[in-house]
Amino acid sequence: MEPVHFQKLYDDFRLGRIDRRTFLKASGLGLAAAVIAACTPGSSAKPTEAAGGGEPTAADWSPPSGVDLGKTLYITTWPNYHNPRTIEIFTELTGVAVELNPLGSNEEMLAKLLIGGTGWDVLVPTNYTFETYGSKGLLEPLNMSMLPHLDTSRYDQKLLANAEYPAGSKTLFGFNKDWGTTGFTYNKKHVTKPMATWKDFFDLAQTDYSGKVVIHDYQLTSIGNALVYHGYSFNSVDEAELAKAEELLLAVKPHLFAITSDYQPPMRAEDAWVAMTWTNDGAQLHADIPDIEYVIGSDGGEIWSDFYAVVAGTAHREAAYAFLDFMAVPKVQAFDATFHKAPLVDSAGIALQSEEVRSNKITYPDASSLTKLEFGTAELLTNQARADLWARFKSA
C-alpha cells in the first residue's frame, strides 16, 4: 500500500471518520487485522435502522440561503461520538468539509484553549466547563437568530441550564448534544461476583479481578468515583477526603490492567473484564457484546451532559452556526444517536428514536437509578489539589 494512502486511512481512523476495524482491514495491518477479525465481536460503528428516523435529507434541513459558509469547519470533540454519515450529509448539503479532532479530556481541551491559536470552530464541552470558558471568554454566547431549528423549550431545562454564563443569566453558550452517566461495564463471561457499587468496583479490582480492571485516565471521574467509594461526594475537594481517595487509588493501582480512557479495545479483546465507562461507550459495547453489562453505581457517581458550542473568535462562524443548527434538527439528532448511543435531551429527537432505543435501559436508565448521581462542578476542572493528586497518582 502507498504510504500516502495509508496515512489517509489512518487520518480517517484517528479523526473518527472510520472505525478501528474498518481501518485495520483496509490498511492491511496483517496480524492485527486477522486477530481483530477472528477474535473481536464487531464494533458498534454500524448504525442500526431507526424507526421514524432514517437519513436526514435536504427536506429536513437546508443551509441558510444567501450566506457564504466557507469551505471548512474544525470540530473538537470526543472519540466515537459522531456518526460519520451525519457529518457526510452535512458536507453534502453545505459543501463544507468537516475536520473532527477528538481529544482525551475536557482538561486537555481547556489546556489547548488557554494556549490559544487552536483554529477550532465548534466544541463539544461538558457541563462543568461553562463557568471557566465563560469567565475566560473562550466561547461566544449563542446567537439564537442563527439557529432557527433550535427550540430550547423542548429541552430538559435543568440539563440546558449548565450552558448558562453567568449561571442563571439565561445567556446560553451552548445547547445539549446528549447526556449520560459515568458507571462501569463488566463482562459476565468472566465476572461472576455481583457488581453494583463503586465499593464493589474498587474492592474486586484488588482481589478477584486483579489485573483485569481499567479506570479512566481522567482525574475528574477516577478521583470522583474513589470518593464515592468512601461515601463522600463525587465533587469533594476536601483535603482529608481527597487524601482517602488517593490512598484508595494508590492501593488499587498495582492491580489495574490500565489507566486509560480508550477502554473499548481491551474490553472487546477481553484483556480487561471491568472498566469505568461512560453511557455511550457502555451502550456501544453492550450492543456488540451482550455479555458486557453497564452498571450505574448505586452508591453514586456522575451524571453529565455534553453540548455544542462555538469557539470565541472562530474563523468560520457561518459554518459553525450552520452545523449547530443542523444538529438541532430532531431527525438529525435521532440519526446521529444510532451511532453514538448516548441519550438525547431534545424531546422531539427522542420521539423520533425507535422503540428499541427508547426502551434500552443503558441509554435511558430508570429515573430511580439516577437519584444519587451528581453533576460535576465547575470547580473540579480547575482545582489544583485534584490535578496534583492525579499527576502524583500516575507518576507513583
Place this chain on the structure above:
Amino acid sequence: MVRSGARRWRSRIATALLLLPAATWYALLLLVPLVILVVFSFGGRAPEGGYLPDFTFANYLELPTRATAFVNALWMALGGTVLCLLVGFPLAYYLATRAGSQRTLLLVLVVVPFWTSFLIRTYAWLTILGNNGIPSLLEDLGFGHIVLLNTPFAVLLGIVYNYLPLMVFPLYVSLERLDKRLLEASKDLGAGRWATFRQVTLPLSSAGVLSGVILVFIPIMGEYIIPALLGGGKVFFIGNALVDLFLQSRNWPFGSAAAIVLILVILTAVTIYLRVGSRGSGSREVSLL
C-alpha cells in the same frame, strides 16, 4: 589590499546571510522556548491552570515526587539502548559483511516499518500483545495465562521495535566502512573470531556504537507514546508526567521544572557517555562527534 579586504567582508556577509535561516530557526525554536521554560519553572500555577508570574523554587522542591517517573525512564532508556545494541549489532554486522546481493533488500526491510506512522506501528502491538494475540497462542501451547500488555516488558519491546533502525544504521555505516582486510590481518596474526571481534571490529566500530547509543538513548528518555499505549498508563515515564502536567493538570511551572531537569539528566548522561566512550576507544572518529 583594499580589494582583498572588501572581498573578505563580502564573503563574511555572504556567510552570515547563508547561516541566517538556520540561526533564526534555532533561536526561535530552541533558544526562545528554552528561556520560556526556565522562566516558567520559577513561576506559579494560575487558578484555572497555566502560568502565573512569580519567583519561587517550589516547583523544583516538589520534583522528588516525580522521582519514580525519572527512574523509570532512565532504566528503560538504559535497558532499551542495551537491547537495541545487542539485537542491532549482529544485524548490522550481517548486513555490512555477509548480506551480499541481498543487502539492499534487507536494508529496505529494516526501514519499511518507518514508512508507516509511529503511532500505528505501536498500536498494532496493542493487538498482538493483547489477550487475543500472543498470550492466547502461548496459552494454547500450554504456557498458562501470561499477561504481556501493559507491562514493562511490552514497553521495552515497543521501544526496541521502534528504535532498532536508529541503532542499526550508524552501526551499519561504521561496519561497512571497516576495512575487511584488517579482519584478515588479525586472523592471519593468530586471532580467532572472537579475539578479532574484540580487538579489531569493536574498537573500529565504536564511533557507530556511540552515535547509535546516543540516537536511541535520548529519545527513549523523552518517550511518552510507547509507555502510554503499551504500558496502559502504568509504566510511567517522565515524558508521560510532562504530558499530564501540561495537558491535564495544566501545571505549567511544575512541568517546566520537570522538563529542565530532564534536559539536564540527558545532557549529563550524554556527557558521561562521551567521556567514557572517547577514552575507551583510541579511534580518531570519536573526536569528530
Place this chain on the structure above:
Amino acid sequence: MPSPPDSTSRDVSADVELIDVTKRFGSVTAVDHVALQIERGSFYSLLGPSGCGKTTTLRMIAGFEQPTSGEILIAGVPVAGVPPYRRNVNTVFQHYALFPHMDVARNVGYGLRQVGVTRDEEQRRVGEALDLVRLSGYDRRRTWELSGGQQQRVALARALVNRPTVLLLDEPLGALDLKLRKEMQLELKGLQQELGITFVYVTHDQDEALTMSDVIVVMRDGRVQQQGSPEALYERPVNRFVAGFIGQSNTIAGRLSGLDLDGGMASVETPTGLVLNGRITDHGARPSIGDEAIVAIRPERLEIAPGTPSPTAGWTSVAGRIHQETYLGDQTEYRLATDLGQLVARRAHHGHAETTTVRSGESISVRWPDDANLVLVA
C-alpha cells in the same frame, strides 16, 4: 598434530606443497590444477598478470580460501580446514592492513599477544623486530603518521615477529614509488637471506621477480606456465607468453621444417622462406614437422651494422632500416623495419666515448647467431 600416513614419503625439505590444487568461484576457475613445491628457505615468486590466480594461490596457503580440490601441505602437514589463525604462516598484505587504532608497537606485538607471551617478552621481541626493519624508536608512533615505506616495514615486522614457517607477501611494494621499491627489493632479499625463512612473493612485476627470486612461477589463467630460476626463465622460456612476460622478445612465426628431438634442435621456416635454426626451449614437447612454431630472439642479441647483409654460417642476417631510436641512458633501443617485420634491438653503451654509428632512416643489416634463436612450440 597427527601426521598423514604418507607424510614420510614426502619431501620434507618442502615448506609448502600444493598437490593438484584447483579453486573455483562459482563458474570461474581461478586456480586450475596447480602443483608447487616450495623449498625451505627459498625466495619463491608467483608472477603473472592480474587475474592469473597468483593471489588466490597465496590466500589458499594463508588459509583465507579453501581449495575446491587438491591438497595443500605446510611443513609436510595437510592444512585442509585449518583456519588462518592456526597456521604458522604470516602475510604482508598489499596495502599493509595496519590497525589504525594501535600504535606501531601494538601493531607489531599483535600476533604475540594472541599466543599470550609475557609483556616483557612482547616488548623485547617487538624491539628486535623493529630493529630488524630499521624502525627503532618508532614504537609509539601512529601508523597513519608514517610514510609508505615505513608502513611497509611495520607490516613486515608485524609478520616476522611471529617467526612464521613461511612468510607470504602479496604485492607488498605495489603502493611505493619506483626508487623506494628498488630499495625495498634489496632490503627484502637481504632480510630473507639473513633470516632463512621461506618467502612466497606475489607480484606482477617481472623486474621485481627477477631481482629477488630463487624460483619464479609464471602463472596465467590459473595455470602454471613455467617455473624455474630467473636465468632459466629468461634463457629458456617455454612458450610465447613466458617469453613475452619475462623480458622483451622479438617473435617470428613460421612452421617447423626440420627437427632433431634428441639434440633438442629445430629449424623454422618463415612465410618469406627464411629458415631459422635454434634450440627447442620446452624439453618435454614432442612437436612434428609442419607444426606452427615461434622463434623468439632477445633484443640485446641483435647486432646492427650499416650497409647490406652478408650471409655468414651460424648467423641469420636480414636487411632493414632504422625506424626509431630511443635513448635509455645506459643503452639505446632501436625499432627496425625489416623483411621479417618490425624488430627491436638494444645496444648497451660501453663508456662515455662511444659514438653511434647508425642513424634513423639509415639502411642497415641486422644479424644474430643461431644460439639466440629460441624455438617455442607452444
